[in-house]
Amino acid sequence: MLTTQYAPGAPDWLDLGSRDIDVSVAFYSGLFGWDFQSAGPEAGGYGMFQLDGKTVAAVGPLTQEGTRPAWTIYFHTPDADTTVKLVERAGGTVRMEPFDVFTAGRMAGFTDPAGAEFAVWQPGDNKGLEKVGEPGSLCWTELHTTDVTRARGFYKSVFDWDAEDASFPGGTYIVLSTSGGGQEGSFGGMVQLNDEHIAAGATVHWHPYFAVTDVDAVVEKTRQLGGSVIFPADDLEGVGRLAQLADSQGAVFAVLHPAVP
Numbered sequence: 503m504l505t506t507q508y509a510p511g512a513p514d515w516l517d518l519g520s521r522d523i524d525v526s527v528a529f530y531s532g533l534f535g536w537d538f539q540s541a542g543p544e545a546g547g548y549g550m551f552q553l554d555g556k557t558v559a560a561v562g563p564l565t566q567e568g569t570r571p572a573w574t575i576y577f578h579t580p581d582a583d584t585t586v587k588l589v590e591r592a593g594g595t596v597r598m599e600p601f602d603v604f605t606a607g608r609m610a611g612f613t614d615p616a617g618a619e620f621a622v623w624q625p626g627d628n629k630g631l632e633k634v635g636e637p638g639s640l641c642w643t644e645l646h647t648t649d650v651t652r653a654r655g656f657y658k659s660v661f662d663w664d665a666e667d668a669s670f671p672g673g674t675y676i677v678l679s680t681s682g683g684g685q686e687g688s689f690g691g692m693v694q695l696n697d698e699h700i701a702a703g704a705t706v707h708w709h710p711y712f713a714v715t716d717v718d719a720v721v722e723k724t725r726q727l728g729g730s731v732i733f734p735a736d737d738l739e740g741v742g743r744l745a746q747l748a749d750s751q752g753a754v755f756a757v758l759h760p761a762v763p
Contacts, residue, residue, distance in 0.1 A: 504634040504641060504689055508578040509680040511661035512689055513643050514630035515576035515623040516710055517560035519569060521751055523547055526561050526571075529750045532727050533720065534558075534638045534712065556632035558639040559710075571751040574611070575643050575708045576623040577661060578630065582610045585622050585660065592659035593652075602626075614656055616647045617706045635713060641758055642711035643690035646704060650676060650694040665692070670738070709746075711756040717743045720757050724749075 508514040520526040527538045530551060536558065540549040548562035564571065579585045582600040589596065589612045597619065598611035606628035611621040623630065633639045647653045654676060657663050662681040667674050673694060680687040695704050714720045717735045724731065728750035735745040742761040748754050 503686050506630065506632060506634055508625070508630050509683060509687065510578055510580060511663055511680045512578050512687070513575050513634075513640065514578040514625070515560070515621075516558075516573060516631060516640055517548075517562060517576075518571070518573050518753055519564045520561050520571055520753075521564055523549070523561060523563060525750060527551075529727050529729065530559075530561075533723055533729075534714075536638070553633060553638045558631060558633050571749070571753040572619070572707065573710050573753055573755055574619060574621050575710060576609065576621040579622040579624050582608045582622050582624040585612075586610055588660045592656045594656060594660070600624075603628075614647075615652055616649050618645055618647060618653075618708050620708050637713050637715050639713060640710050641713035641760070642756075643708060644711065644756070645690070645692045645708050646695050646699075647692060647706050648695050648700070650692050653692055707754065709754045709756060711744070711758045714757045714759055717745050717757055717759050721745050721747065 504513065518526060530536045536551040536553055538549055539552055546563065548560065550557045551559040551561060586596055586600060593615045595613045597613055600608055600610040602608050605626050607626040608624040609621055613619050631640060635641050645653060654665050664679040664681060666677045668677050676692040677688055678690045678692065721731055721735050724747045730748045731745065732748055732754065733746040735743060737743050740761055742759050744756060744758045746756045
């Protein structure tokens, strides 16, 4: 269960790397009703997506040659520099060395041993996302990987996450929680990619889930706005109705209408 009372290891920020900020703003404004607020000329085009006046995500221009539009999930850390050492010791790589974002906080970017990119946010004046778990905001995170066993060990070493196996049709889903957080601390999961997935074009990556009130309507709106459907809307017992989508520039995300307990 995501909350804005961020515990170490919990998702606390989310941003989209975009080829065209205006195109991304038009897509997500049309899909979720988000507003865009620029972080100012000194931020190089970076800005916040807001809903009801609260930040739910951010967007910025792609800065590295050859990179594709994608969502990046940030996990809370009390010390980004210490996290660098933990990532390297566990077999990951550092994409961006820690640096201060004015007085907002300190961040760093990484790649896990299988190639999934993620980042960390050490809060300063900006404590993190201001709205989560509600319609139009982040409600879950998910890692698709070619080596669940190694990923489990890697993230345990870096964030001390708890991981619990949960059976589902076709395999096992690993539910992730902050250390000692129990069910209330759950925030995401891991999925094993098999050869069939890879042959179909699946990649190793983290992606966000956004809560919605009507998954089918969002799927149709995605198509209308120039996005695409990766996995169509489906019901998962005990979880809810969900679909995996891509925006008009190809960034992957998912939507979920949670099941009523």
